[in-house]
Amino acid sequence: MSVNRWVLEKSNCLPLFGKGLIDGVVFSMSFIRLSFKLKEVFFVNKFIRVNMETLEVTVGTVPEKYAGLGGRALTSNFVNDEVKPTCHPLGKNNKVIIAPGLLSGTTAPNSGRLSVGAKSPLTGTIKESNTGGSSSQMLAKMGIKALVIEGMPKEDKFYIIKVTMDGVTIDEAPSQILGGCGNYEAIKVLNEKYGNHVGMALTGPAGEYRLPSANISFKDPDGNIRSAGRGGLGAVLGSKKVKGIVIDSTGASSVPIADPEKFKAASKVFAKALLDHPVAGQGLAAYGTDVLVNILNEAGGLPANNFTAGRIDHNDNISGETMNATITERGGEGKVSHGCHKGCIIRCSQWYPDKQGKYITSGFEYETIWGLGADGGIKDLDIIAYIDRAMDDVGVDSIETAVAVATAMDGGLIPWGDGEAVLKIVQEMAKPTPLARIIASGTSVVGKVCGLFRVPVVKDQGIPAYDPRSVKGIGLTYATTTMGADHTAGYCISGNILKVGADIDPLKKEGQVEYARAMQIGTAAIDSSGMCLFVYFGIADNPGGYQALIDMINAQYGLELTADDLDTLGKAVLKVEKDFNTRAGFTNHHDRLPEFMEYEPLPPHNEVWNFTPEEIDEVWNF
Amino acid sequence: MTDEKKQLEIRGFLQLDAFLKKKYGTMPVFYEIDGPITGIELAKELGIKREDIEVIFVNGFVQEVNYTLNPGDRMAFLPPGCPGPYRIALGFYGKNQDNAANFKIQRKDSK
Numbered sequence: 001m002s003v004n005r006w007v008l009e010k011s012n013c014l015p016l017f018g019k020g021l022i023d024g025v026v027f028s029m030s031f032i033r034l035s036f037k038l039k040e041v042f043f044v045n046k047f048i049r050v051n052m053e054t055l056e057v058t059v060g061t062v063p064e065k066y067a068g069l070g071g072r073a074l075t076s077n078f079v080n081d082e083v084k085p086t087c088h089p090l091g092k093n094n095k096v097i098i099a100p101g102l103l104s105g106t107t108a109p110n111s112g113r114l115s116v117g118a119k120s121p122l123t124g125t126i127k128e129s130n131t132g133g134s135s136s137q138m139l140a141k142m143g144i145k146a147l148v149i150e151g152m153p154k155e156d157k158f159y160i161i162k163v164t165m166d167g168v169t170i171d172e173a174p175s176q177i178l179g180g181c182g183n184y185e186a187i188k189v190l191n192e193k194y195g196n197h198v199g200m201a202l203t204g205p206a207g208e209y210r211l212p213s214a215n216i217s218f219k220d221p222d223g224n225i226r227s228a229g230r231g232g233l234g235a236v237l238g239s240k241k242v243k244g245i246v247i248d249s250t251g252a253s254s255v256p257i258a259d260p261e262k263f264k265a266a267s268k269v270f271a272k273a274l275l276d277h278p279v280a281g282q283g284l285a286a287y288g289t290d291v292l293v294n295i296l297n298e299a300g301g302l303p304a305n306n307f308t309a310g311r312i313d314h315n316d317n318i319s320g321e322t323m324n325a326t327i328t329e330r331g332g333e334g335k336v337s338h339g340c341h342k343g344c345i346i347r348c349s350q351w352y353p354d355k356q357g358k359y360i361t362s363g364f365e366y367e368t369i370w371g372l373g374a375d376g377g378i379k380d381l382d383i384i385a386y387i388d389r390a391m392d393d394v395g396v397d398s399i400e401t402a403v404a405v406a407t408a409m410d411g412g413l414i415p416w417g418d419g420e421a422v423l424k425i426v427q428e429m430a431k432p433t434p435l436a437r438i439i440a441s442g443t444s445v446v447g448k449v450c451g452l453f454r455v456p457v458v459k460d461q462g463i464p465a466y467d468p469r470s471v472k473g474i475g476l477t478y479a480t481t482t483m484g485a486d487h488t489a490g491y492c493i494s495g496n497i498l499k500v501g502a503d504i505d506p507l508k509k510e511g512q513v514e515y516a517r518a519m520q521i522g523t524a525a526i527d528s529s530g531m532c533l534f535v536y537f538g539i540a541d542n543p544g545g546y547q548a549l550i551d552m553i554n555a556q557y558g559l560e561l562t563a564d565d566l567d568t569l570g571k572a573v574l575k576v577e578k579d580f581n582t583r584a585g586f587t588n589h590h591d592r593l594p595e596f597m598e599y600e601p602l603p604p605h606n607e608v609w610n611f612t613p614e615e616i617d618e619v620w621n622f
Numbered sequence: 623m624t625d626e627k628k629q630l631e632i633r634g635f636l637q638l639d640a641f642l643k644k645k646y647g648t649m650p651v652f653y654e655i656d657g658p659i660t661g662i663e664l665a666k667e668l669g670i671k672r673e674d675i676e677v678i679f680v681n682g683f684v685q686e687v688n689y690t691l692n693p694g695d696r697m698a699f700l701p702p703g704c705p706g707p708y709r710i711a712l713g714f715y716g717k718n719q720d721n722a723a724n725f726k727i728q729r730k731d732s733k
Contacts, residue, residue: 278676283636283703291705294635298698299712300682311682316649321639348705466708473711491707501710506684519707537705604682 053151071101075117101530105140112341132340133218204395207234258558266551273545290320332357371402383419403462411450
């Protein structure tokens, strides 16, 4: 059966495709309203709603209030506007919104990131989960600003939503990819059905079972897997019985640029700022994010053995330097450097091969390796790679799962350092067995099941890879971000951060509130642009790089935004998210780190978390 | 027989990991010194290029490259290339305000 129902919104009678002249369009960013003229451009602002209860698709133009928004700014505003904050995340009132960023689909380097928003079943907060892959650029080129999935089917069937230039269809999902089929196989099956060229978002087995750590898996340009990992949004998609979204951009044109020459010039400056920087141009490309194992270990901030130590002795087994040497030595399908989307020039990903040179996994990130290797004590990088692949295959967040695993080890559910046992449990998430369900339910649930007080979560999301007792600025971000503990919530440059940064000592309080605030504001803005957060390196140390980023947005949309405007955007996004959380029942009392960090000193520096509630709350004073 | 009290425990990260492993066959390297020595002086003795050091770690703390090391210290050389906001959070910027070499944006065609 194929359902293909189109309902064009009568109020939006402008052509969805075709050339037009738009004069004096109001460009609203909720925080700022700018008028501008776009001449001779394609009108490409489709806002698609898929109602899974009626199986109807509505294609309209972007509501005016969202017209100038992209990525996280769009998903968070939409969720705050349309999702009942007190709804059950797996019930019919939750909605999933998928949105490319402002620069997605253009030739801007590293602009292929995609935002997915909904209320999180893991945290109960608003959630924006961000991914690479092919889908963002495809959607943007198709003129699709957002794809919303709402409602729940009455029948117990899973569906595939197919998005093309001709419309949106809802097909029943092929039976062979249901009931435990891994994502790698599902991609093969769907490639055969729809073509290798399509983009894809998948609900893995964990999402089908609506487990709180379930991610949404996105096909990358090589047919491998990238993830909108954090917050359990795969469970939300699974609750709506969406097994997959297939995106076929055949026939799509390029993204309209108001001032192509200015855009080209700014893009060139931006690319140079990235490539010339030693982090983006050399460090990440050679060693990936796993280069941080040795660095955090040396700083005494590498959480180990379920956050009871800040340093390990087997760091050399799992470091980025060892990964680089291993990939180089094994050869075969291994690649030291690889991009997660077209146009990525940083290329921090890699293909990690087995001893015979056969591909095991890609996007083998520091946080995953830390969680299993340091926090869980698994000393073999190969077995960690197989677990990483298995997590991608069943579709669970590798950070949440790794933190949950280490907590389960502390609770006696799994032997410390037993990689084979962990691999088996992760593979069993496809069935899932009771133990697999518990681990895939996240760190907070595991802590309760095991009767532990040492449960490293904020707002029920597992704390990643940087111990707040030794890296206090990160701790403030974990405590106060709207997302639950999330290192990527405070990742990017904003305004005068370098002046703040110059005064920071990782173990002292001075400057940390300003750091955490500025980083979260900057990150919210970058998350809205469609840019990878790793562009941070090219814009933190190079003022010209930051200006080039702004110039690209201005050139694309015919605007005259300034750095202050981006800061204003970032602040507005955070406040919208905070508003949702407040209406969902969250208060500043939820903006706290787990209590054990206040009285368990972390070796080797033997520091505790010592910020007062009043000091923590100051992060939100803007 | 070596005197551990006279030794530095040395690590190198990023490309310096392979460099030190190749040169000394092990990681960490235990290196005997007679007395205090700065990070720059040590780097020279080990054959590490100045431009390959952004900061050094000494006993778990980030320090500027000319920080004085003492026998018994655990130290590490970190080249430019540490990703993330951790260069701020761990104090790199604070230790390098007067160190032009560390934040120089090298042009690829100038190498």
